[in-house]
Amino acid sequence: MTHQPVLSIQNLHVEYTARRGKVKAVRDVSFDVFPGETVAVIGESGCGKTTLALALVRLLARSAKITGGKVLFQGGKYSAPIDVLRLNRRQLRAFRWRNCAMVFQSALNALNPVLKVSAQVQDTARAHGEHDAKQIEERALWLFQQVRLDPRRVYDAYPHELSGGMRQRVLLALGLLLDPQVVILDEPTTALDVLTQRTIIEVLKRLREEMGFALIFISHDLSMAAELAHRIVTMYAGNIVEIGQVNEVFYQPKHPYTLGLMRAVPNLSGQRTDLISIHGSPPDLIDPPHGCAFAPRCAYVQPICHQQAPPLEMRATDHASACHFWDQLPILREMPALQPKAID
């Protein structure tokens, strides 16, 4: 594993302009993604996951503004880190997809209905200076094969002739067309049935080993995160509240919010535990509460939590959490004697 991150997000802030004021959707988010690594960003709806992902490729809605921070990218033709937020239009256009591909949440509508898949594949390649249509076609057919689609049929089809799961896989294949260094998947399996989800997870596992791209995926599907990710980032109210190796975070969460998320999903393999949902709802991001943003919903809240926001600090090896009482949380499950997942 190289020690230069392919993507380094530093103190990123994003605000939306709403009628009532500024919605601080992403607040001071920093984390690194290393080549070949898979990072899962988890959290409930509205916690800023998607905004974060969109900010990384600067595809935010007009009402949103990146108010601070850096997104450093190093890889591909960039041997030294460049700040994605400072690229000009032409550079940004080249950066998107060639270096960092983002596969969207709603695969159903992410393809232009009036153009054939083949045209959209060629469009994408041509936009990045690949003019050899034959070679692009071969590459696309190979990728379609990899994501277990019938290559010829899909290549010549219109989007409406494909099922939702097929379109999702087309997008995935399209995302890998230019061999990017980073792939961002926003809720890649949310709209899919369990079997298709399974296929996508398998395909992702295999392709990331073969192609070596770093994967950032945004999800509230914890089981998928557990299966695919090397590291977990938990977001709450626009902040990162916990970040660490997947086993660490899943077995010994050091933030009550992550703990709550874990307890809210059934554990199929283990013993029967009571499911506990986190009561209440996320705070108002226009006027975030003083102190810890999670305090109003926290089961372990103490007076200090309402006054002082806990910093995100290292609590164990490669495991940071933003909680005053991180060492007093119950251990969710005994950590099995597993080696931490190696990045290959």
Add this chain to the structure above:
Amino acid sequence: MDASLSTASSDASAPTLRSRLARFFKSYLVRSLLQALFTVWLVLTVTFVLIRLMPGNPVEVFVDRLVSDQGITREEALAQAAAMFSVDFNAPIHEQYLQYLGNLVRGDLGVSISSTNTPVIEIIARFLPWTLFSVGLGLLISFILGLLIGMLMAYWRNSIFDVAVSTLASFLSSIPNYLLPIILIYLIGVQWKLLPVARMRGTYDPRLTPGFSIEFIASVLLYAMLPVLTYVLSQVGHWALSMKNSTLSVMGEEYVNAAHARGLPQRRILVAYVGRNASLPLFTQLALSVGAVVGGAIIIELFFLYQGIGVRLFEAIGARDYPLMQGIFLMITLSTVLANLLADLLYSQLDPRVRLGTGK
């Protein structure tokens, strides 16, 4: 798993005559054509029934008028009417119907009453092209202009351009359609004296002989300028506002965002991703407007004394010239059906989702 699905058409390895016929009738083009033919036949039949079978029908009225005006017998009047409508009124109704259809197929629409003994088809052939030319040109210009302006308004939403054009567009479309020609004649002809409006009657300078000379074509364009301008001014706002709304909703679509994410050039996104999808609903509207081209320009033609079919229809109604009216109405029907057919076919080329049953 759906990856193993084969294409549906692969089993048609040995096409029989029957399967070929079936595919023929399933094809979009053939279905649309048959539908259009059926519509035309239906309208023809209804017209026939209305004119012949209603009590106090136009033929009876015409015959009665001949009898009282010219003092001829009912028999003679009926014979005269038969010559004019090209149908023998003494024959049984089903024979009349067949005669009527037969005449239509041969292009015999009867003889005009008001302009004596001129076949209706000749009048239509002389005046209809001018209407098709002027209104068609106006429609084309207003549609294309509206599409472009609408898209720009959507891209520069809330800019000065957007606000100014929106205001102007709603102002122009709220002017009653008889006021616009008056305003134009006043401003261009009287106030600014840009065109010799008073001398401009008809469709081209009468001193010129029709032909492919530059002078003649220039004169045709000059004489059509005001009618076309009026038409464009009254329609372009509507197109622009429709296109703006359509573009705005398409710009919010996920595939446009995804196209940006793929790093496509702005121009490609605007044309193939936004423009093409946004203009789809407008083509349906265009078909309806094309259908109204023949009948829709009466007021404009009257004001500018532009010798098109609209003026003839207006006169035919005033003079109770039933054969001519019937002929013009037939043209309106035909153009509407034809326009819808064309729009259907065009739409199926633009939007693959409506190309159902074409096998692919």
